[in-house]
Amino acid sequence: MTTDTDRPAQPRIPLSRDRVLQAAVRLADDSGIDAVTMRRLASELGVEAMSLYYHVASKEELFDGMVDMVVAEIEERCGGFSVPGDLDWKSALRKRILTARQVMLRHPWAPGVLETRTTMSPRMVLYFDTVLGIMVEGGFSFDLGHHAMHALGSRVLGFNQELFAPDSDTQEDQADEMLAQMAERVPYIVGMMQEIVHDGPEETLGWCDDQTEFEFSLDLLLDGLEQRLG
Amino acid sequence: MTTDTDRPAQPRIPLSRDRVLQAAVRLADDSGIDAVTMRRLASELGVEAMSLYYHVASKEELFDGMVDMVVAEIEERCGGFSVPGDLDWKSALRKRILTARQVMLRHPWAPGVLETRTTMSPRMVLYFDTVLGIMVEGGFSFDLGHHAMHALGSRVLGFNQELFAPDSDTQEDQADEMLAQMAERVPYIVGMMQEIVHDGPEETLGWCDDQTEFEFSLDLLLDGLEQRLG
DNA sequence: ACCTGAACACCGTTCAAGT
């Protein structure tokens, strides 16, 4: 005989906004963002869907909260958001952005959700402030800093927005299909694919190494900004 | 007395895939992408929702088709997709991309839908081939061209992906709120906003001129690529 | 060949009610 409650594992932790958000992030990580419905999330927490509304005003607010959790993770990995005094702006920015990228890679749903946000959390604003701060302390005018934020776009937060998001299987299949079906109509793409398939190292699955591409464009932008600075 | 049919305007044009797609694009233009539901679209065409499935396999395929319509519009404005022989790569690319941007501005829903596509239409592949072609004929290696496509990202298709998509009203309100509430915690952003508000020309609503920002980052990237080319 | 009615299995959200 146990006590009154004989539920298997959880002895009965009361719900809280934080627990809701954590569960939502975990669910999205594990099963994709489409799995995050109010009903499914609730059942994951051993509760009815309507209980969630006590801790979160709407699904939009849930998404806001999830994004904020991710930003908090970036903050943690950066050891807090503050403008470093020692490094030069370029390597400081590069480092921070690549840290953000590591976090984003663990939450593949985050970029998509982020883009649909209509408002920024204070923590996010703080993040942007330190990024801008690194630039300004590095000699940027406010104007150039402003342009730079727009130019970097999603890269400030560590993701290259891909124009198409093929399921990893589809990527190669599609390439093959193209080569076969419209080969003579798209000579440049065919040429590019042939060269890259030949030259590419063994470990590159498909034919784009995302990390390489991310760093290429990041450095392209940073170099360009450095020049505008002179 | 009229004929058998006495419907108000449309005498009875039969449905077709093309008419469905056209109506969907118009509906998204007018009322936003969320208004594009199968039921609403059908009623716009004076038909039942289920009839649409005869011309379009699923809602995903409907979205694919809508995006393809937009690409077709770009093709039209470019006078067809073919690699020009006369211009230098930089201005040729710039021109094509700014043309694409004009089309995207008329279909504000298109960027968002595009990013969720998992497959490219042949027409889209063709577009990318000419963009790559302009680079290659301008002296790019296939490898640099490949990197360049990734670096340009959504800009090849004429849009700066904005990290946040605030309703135009909210943009200013939010700025004010920030200035008021966390002024001392985000000194750089506050500094930037003050300077830009003071310096900005009268006609700049809010405090970002999207066209200016778009061209700034586009040129930053094009200049950077030119340098990698040398 | 083209269109439809009825139905299924979902959504987010409201609201009055329970403890």
Add this chain to the structure above:
DNA sequence: ACCTGAACACCGTTCAAGT
């Protein structure tokens, strides 16, 4: 203060049936 049941107004999609 916290959670719930029942219900509302939607979705996309299937399938057998109509003309």
